[in-house]
Amino acid sequence: MSDPQVSVKRVGREGEPVVVIDNxxxxxxxxxxxxxDAALTQLGTFYPGVxxxxGEAYCAAVAPLVAGAARHVFGFQERLAFDRALFSIATSAxxxxxxxxxxxxxxxxALGKLAVVHYxxxxxxxxxxxxxxxxTGWETIGPDRHRTYLDALATDLRIHGEPAPGYIEGDTPLFEMIGEVPxxxxxxxxxxxxxxHCAAIRNALPLPNDVATGRLTIASFLTAS
Known part of the structure; x- marks a missing residue:
């Protein structure tokens, strides 16, 4: 097992940090x-897949690495907790x-919320x-921006119409891409x-519902302070 390699890039005008950790x-x-062996199934209506x-052992194994990034990059010094971690396979056409x-x-x-996608x-x-x-020109939507953002988005949809069916593959009339992690x-x-953000899924490729050959990730959602 190689040692973890951590790099930080800043995206957009707001300069938000995005941490990339290899190994x-x-x-x-x-x-x-x-x-x-997991019982993969649709959970809720938002994620386009299963x-x-x-298990908690995963969170315990990666927590020190994530906590270090949360402390040094995002400035959270006191606490880090995994709210949930989910095996995820994108399967929706x-x-x-x-x-x-x-x-x-x-x-x-909410302030103090972080997300991890593990490929x-x-x-x-x-x-x-x-x-x-x-x-709006916004790249982050915190509690002070949320209502205004939703109202602006509703206006955008009335003016431009709904986006065509499909995954987002780059710039759209409503959104400009500011960065990508392969x-x-x-x-x-x-x-x-x-x-x-969104998953960088190509519409031309059928998505297999298979752990060995499909788009398997672990999505984790954390609270830090």
């Missing part, structure tokens, strides 16, 4: 094996996506893209949950 987990092949909870799935999104508006596919099924909302096996990307 993230001590035993990624074991995680893939666990995903094979999911299953990851582009034409079946709901409106929220066809636009960049945030995971949470566990050897094939390139796409990484993570980050965006600016054109009409995937690599056992790479993780860490960012604030309030940063507009």
């Amino acid at each position: 993230f987990a001590p035993d990624p092949d074991q995680l893939v094996a666990q995903a094979t 999911r299953a909870p990851v 582009p034409e079946t996506l709901s409106l929220p799935q066809r636009m960049p999104h945030i995971d949470d508006v 566990l596919s050897h094939a390139n099924w796409g990484g993570t893209r980050f965006f600016r909302h054109r009409s 995937p690599a096996f056992n790479r993780a990307v860490l960012y604030r949950s309030s940063l507009l």
Whole structure:
């Protein structure tokens, strides 16, 4: 097992940090094996695929690395807790996506919320893209911006119409791409949950519902202070 390699890039006009960690987990092949045995199913209506909870041992194994990044990059000094961690395989066909799935999104508006996407596919099924909302110019949507952002987005949709069915592959009339992290096996990307983002999935490629060949990730959502 190679040592973790941590790098930080800043995206957009707001200069939000995005942390990239290669060699993230001590035993990624074991995680893939666990995903094979997991009861993957649709959880909720937002994620375009199937999911299953990851065991607490995973969180314990990667917590020191994430805590270090949370402390040194984001300035959280006191506490880090995993709210949930989920095996995830994107499987939905582009034409079946709901409106929220066809636009960049945030995971949470609350302060102190972080997200991690851990890539566990050897094939390139796409990484993570980050965006600016054109009409407001905002790249992060915190509690002070949330209501105004939703109102502006509703106005945008009335003017421009809804986006066509499909995953977001770059700039759109409503959003401008400001950065992208490509995937690599056992790479993780860490960012604030309030940063507009989406999975970088290509519409032309069918998504297999298979742990060994599909877009397998672990999505983790954390609270820090």
